Amino acid sequence: MSKSLHRRLLDEILSGSGIWPAVPAIVVLIVVAVIPFCILLSLGFSEITVARGVIVSQEFSLRYLLTALADPLYHTTFQRSITLALLTTFVCVLLGFPVAYLFLIGKPWVRRLILVLTIAPILTSGIVRTYAWIVILGGRGVVNSVLIDLGLISAPLRIINTQWAVVIGMVQVHLPIMILPLIAVMSRHDRRLDEASANLGASRLGTLWNVVLPLSIGGVGTGAALVFTLSYTTFVVPQLLGGGNYLNAATMIYEQVVYSLEWSKGAVTALILMSTCLFFLLVFAWLTNLGTRWTRVAQR
C-alpha cells in the first residue's frame, strides 16, 4: 500500500504532472519571502525593542511611520532617489534603444559583439563595475589625467563624489538590464515589416519611428521597470561614487539597520521604498499597456 503511494508520488514528480514537484520550493518561498514580508509590514507599524540582535518585544504603534512621513530628511532623500532613478531609466532608454536598433540592423558579428558586451557586465560584480568609475573619474583618474595632459585644465576636476558621477555610474551599471529585453524584442522582429514600410515610402528613420519603435514598446516597458527598480533600490553606486555623503533611500536603510540599529525606522523606510517603487512600476505598466493595446484586441 505504502509502496504504491510511493510509486505514484515518484511518477507525479518525474512526469511533473501534479503540483508535488513544486511543493518544496513553495514552502521555501513562503518561509523565506512571504512570511518575512508580512513581518516587515507588521514591524513598520510597531515599536520594537532589540537586544543582541534579537527582537524581544513588539507593540503596535504608528509613531515611526508618522514621524518618517513628516520628516523633511525623508522627503529630500526619497525625492533625490526617485529623481536619480527616473533620470537613470531615461538615459538607459536613450542609450539602450540605439544598441537594440544596431542589433536589429547589424551583421551576425555585430549582434554577437552586442550580446557579449551586454551579458558580460551582468555577470560582473556591481562593486567592480562601480570601482572602475573611481579609477576613471577620480582625482588622478583617466579623465583628469587626459584633460591635464591636453592642457585643458591645470588642476584635477572634482568629478567623483558629485551627483554626476553617481548618474554616470548608475547608467553604466544598469544599461545591460535595459538592453536585454529590447534585444529579445528585436530578435523576434519581422524584417518584412521594415521592407513593407520602405516599399510604402518610409525612410529608414520613418520606419524606425513608425514600425520598429511602436513594436518595441513592450521591451522598453520591461527594461524600464527593471532599471527603475534596481537603480531606485541600489546603494553600491551612491555609496561608492557619492563618497558616502550622497544619501538615497537604500543607503538610508543600510545606515539605519546596520550602523545605528534603528530597526523600526529601517522597517518603515523599507516599506516606503517598496510602496513607492510599486507605485512607479504600476505607472510604467500602465504606460506600457497604453502603447501595446493592439496586442490585446479580441482575436477573430
Next chain:
Amino acid sequence: MNVASNVLDMTTGAARGAPVVDIRGAVKRFADLTVLDHCSLTAQEGEILTLLGPSGCGKTTLLRCIAGFLTPDAGEILIDGQDTIPIPVNRRSVGVVFQSYALFPHLTVARNVAYGLRMRGMAASEIDKRVATALATVSLTGFEARYPSQLSGGQQQRVAIARVLVLEPRVLLLDEPFNALDAKLRGTMQMELRQLIKRLGITAIFVTHDQEEALTMSDRIAVMRAGKIEQLGTPEEIFDRPRSAYVADFVGASNFWDGFANGGRVVLPDGQTVTTSLSGEVRVMIRPHNLALRPAAGQSSSWTGLIRFRRHVGALMEYEIELDAEHSLRAVALRDGSVSSLASGDTVSLSLRDPAACIVFPRS
C-alpha cells in the same frame, strides 16, 4: 508633397504598348551562388506577368531587385525607361504585396492603408478620402478600425493589396500572395485579384511556384530556371508549345517517351507518327489527357501496360500505367462508364488521341 505628386504623375507617363518594366541582363550573386544569371525580361503596360519556377530559380530574387530590396551586381532595371538602380527603395513607384502580407500588427486596417500616404506627407482629409476609396475597391468598407489579427487570411490579403493600390503604383509586385490561404479560398481569390488588377489596368508582376495559379492569373508567363528565363509566352503557348522538356515538365503533368526520329518522323508504339524537324535520339512529350486507354483483353495491341494504381481527381480519373520495370506513364480520363471499369492490375492498351499535340525534344 512634391514626392507624392511625382509618384502619381508617373502613372500617366508612358505610351501604351511600351514596356513598363524592362530588365536588361540582371545578375545577382550571393557568395559563390549565381541566383540571377543575365536575366532579361519586359513587362508591357497593363499586363499580368508571372514569374514561374521552382524554389531557388531566382524568381523572388528578381522581384526583390525590382522592388529595390536588393541591388543587382550587374545589368539594368528600367521602369518607364528610367534606370531604377540609383533610386532608393522608398522612392520607387513599385508596390509589393508580400507573401505573409507584412501588415503592421500595431496599426488598424485604416492606418495600414494610410501608411504610405502619411509617409508622403499628404493632408489628413485627403488621406481619409483615398483610404475609404481603396477599402471600397477591395470590399473592406466597415473594417477600418480592426487590427490585422482580427481579420481572416483573405481579408488580410485584401488589406495588403489596398495598402499598395492607394499609392497608385506604376507596377504591382506580388510575391506568392496565395501561399498563406487555404486551397478552397485560393481559387476565388485568384479570380478576384485578376479581375481587380485588370479593372484598374495596373501592370503586375506576380511570383509563384504553382503552375495552375500561373495559368489562371497571367497574361504572360516567364518560366524561370537557374536564374534565367527559360520561356516567355501566353499561358496557351507555355502549355501547348513548351520550348523545352523542363518547361513541359514544370507546366502541367507530362509523360516523356524516349524514341528515335528518322526522316522527320517519330513512330510511337501504337503505330501513330509524330512529325519533327529533329533527327536521332528524341524525347516525346505526351500530356496525360492525350493518352486513350482501352481494356486490352481480346485485342492484340502493340502498346500495352499494367495499371499500377488509379486515383480520383475530381471528375477525372488518373491512372499510373507500368510499361516495364523502368518506364511508366500517366493517363487521365473522364470518369465515364467505359473507363471507370478499369481497375488496378488490369492490362490496358494505349493510344494517342492527337499525335499533333505531342512535342518532340532532343534527348540530351
Next chain:
Amino acid sequence: MMASYRRAELLDRLGIGVIVALAVIALALLLLPAVIVVVMSFDTRGYISFPPQGFTLDWYYKVFNQPVLVNAMLTSIKVGIYVTLLCIAFGVPTALACVRGDFRGATALSVFVLIPHMVPGIVLGVAVLFTGALFGIGPSIWLQSITLATYVMAVMVRTVMARLQRLDPLLEQASANLGATRWQTFRTVTLPLLLPAILAGAVFTFIEGFDNLSVTIFTHGYRDRPLPIELLAIVQNTNSPLVAAVSSVQILLAMLALGIISLTIGLDRVNE
C-alpha cells in the same frame, strides 16, 4: 525629381548615423571600464593614477596572500555553491511542475516563483534579517545562502522552463512507447535534454551567490565575511591597485561564466 529626395536621403542617413553613433558610445561605455580596471591592476605604483607605469604581477600575488581576502573568496565560493545546489534542488522540479502541470493554478505558480526576484534585494534582505531576529536566528552563511537562493530561484526556474517549453513532449512519449519506465525516461531523455539549461542557470545562480551585495549585506555571518562585503570595505578605504587586481580576477570569472553560457544555452537565449 532626383534632387528633391537627395536632401531627404542625406538627412535620413545622418539620423541613422547619429543613432548608430549613440549605440557605439553605449557599447564603449559598457566595455571601457573593465579594460581600464584590468590595465590598472598591473601598475607598479602603490596608488591608482592614470596612465599606469611599469608592469607587475605583485598585486595578484598579494591578493592570493592576504588571509582576509582569501577567506572572503572561499566564503563567497561556498555561498555560490550552496545557492546553486538549493536552486537546482528546488527550482528544477518547480519548472517541471509549471510547464507540465495539469493542475489548476499552474500559471499562478509560475508567477509566484518569480516574485521574490522582482522585489528589491535590499527589502528582502531587511525582511529576512528582521524575521530571523524575531525567531532568534542570527545572520550566518546559512541564512545568507537560503535567502539568496530564494532571491534567484526565479532565474533557474525561468531558464529551465524556457528549455522545457521547447522540448518536444513526443520524445518522452516515444521513450515510454519503446518500453522505458518513467524513471528511465527521465534519466535517459528528459534530464540530458535539460542539462544545458540547468548548467546555464547554475552559472547565474553561482554568480549571484558569489557577487550579491544587497541581500548579503543584511544576512551574512559576522565571522564568514563574503567577498562583496570585504571588497566594499577596501574600495571605500584604500586607493591601491590591489582592488583593481581583485576586480580583474572577478572579471576573469565573469568571462568564464560567459563562456559556459554561450556553450550551453547560447548567448541569444539569455534574455528569455
